Amino acid sequence: MLKENFNDLIAFLVVARERSFTRAAARLGLSQSALSHSMRALEERMGIRLLTRTTRSVSPTEAGERLLERIGPHFSEIELELSLLKELRDRPAGNIRITAGEHAVDTVLWPVLQGFMTQWPDIHVEVTVDNTLMDIVSHRFDAGIRLGEQVAKDMVAVPVSPPMRMAVVGSPDWFAHHAPPQIPADLQHHRCVNMRLPTLGGMLPWEFSADGKELRVRVEGQLTINDLRHRIAAARAGLGLIYLPENCVEQELKEGSLVRVLESWCEPFPGYYLYYPSRRQHTRAFSLLVEALRYRE
Structure with missing residues (x-):
């Protein structure tokens, strides 16, 4: 492979890792059309198809996976060595x-x-x-x-x-109409805001511990939302109880817009x-x- 074609190999590595021409083009500072042309030119010179393209995605072929595995680490080492050379400058970079x-x-x-x-x-x-x-x-x-x-x-x-602690909180209005839970099992009588686990797809269990006893509770409710700020807003709006790190709601607890329950069941953890x-x-x-x-x- 001629040295003037190294840019195409670098571009291939980014496309293969990102599995997206859009994301790869953004990282490389190229237009999608220029990147696509570069990949076609590389495949023509190699004489083999390296990428499988659909309207929604791109993925390496078997040959592309092999090329990625073989040359990827070498380019990473080159990038690292170049970065280390910069350490000889007066200022870290x-x-x-x-x-x-x-x-x-x-x-x-x-x-x-x-x-x-x-x-x-x-x-x-x-x-x-x-x-x-x-x-x-x-x-x-x-x-x-x-x-x-x-x-x-x-x-x-x-x-x-x-170390951190979790907290279960709800609005004063919620607890004006619902008895505060005394033990985690009491959460079955409350509407709770769920969070879906982004990796596994299931709902985040609420974990508790006290005196060496650990519990994982599955809660139910109308709303499931992953964004932290909107879960807090949901609790303040009286849509149910939420479970989150206690430092996220320090101000709300201080001003009284949220009320904490089950505190003795939320022990510190790393x-x-x-x-x-x-x-x-x-x-x-x-x-x-x-x-x-x-x-x-």
């Missing part, structure tokens, strides 16, 4: 890709990023807000943020938040961890961000 859920971004990542990026103007950070348990290796993220219990054992895990592959060499820019995020008591 480079690109860092992180994925985290909505709550982790709001409470852990964003408060740190504001000062971090002002301090290190040559470090570029891309944040993908996603509540699924995304595979950071296959999606080429440098790191992710998850609850400690969700981090795979073969990952390096760095604590980035204090908080968020930044996690990343243990075998990968990292840049100084990445190490600086890890230290900035690291939780210290």
Whole structure:
């Protein structure tokens, strides 16, 4: 393969990983038509079809999967070495890709990023807000943020938040017409706002513990919604009870627009961890961000 065709190979890698010409074109800074032309030209030179295209998606063929597996790691190593060379400059520089859920971004990542990026103007950070348990290796993220219990054992895990507690809350008007639950089983008498698990598709169970006893409760209600802000709005509007991290509703509890119940059943548990592959060499820019995020008591 001639060196002038390396750009087409890089473009192929992005398309194969994103499985979308639209997303790949956006990442590469190209038009979709130019990217499509580049892929057709690459396939003609290779003499084999690398991508299967439909009106809604694109995926690698068997030959495309083989090419992705063989050359992908080498290009990743080249990118890393180029980033490491930049460390010889006076100021740390480079690109860092992180994925985290909505709550982790709001409470852990964003408060740190504001000062971090002002301090290190040559470090570029891309944040993908996603509540699924995304595979950071296959999606080429440098790191992710998850609850400690969700981090795979073969990952390096760095604590980035204090221990957390969940809370069950509802509006004063709701409890004016419904007796507050005394034990988790009493939730069957209440309308609750559900959240669907983005990865598995089922409803998020409400988990409780007290004196070493753990319970997982399935609740029922009219509304199912994943967005955190709208679940809080639903509770304030009297649509039922919600279950969420307690720091999300500190202000509402303080002002009395929401009331907490079952507090003794919501014991602390390990908080968020930044996690990343243990075998990968990292840049100084990445190490600086890890230290900035690291939780210290």
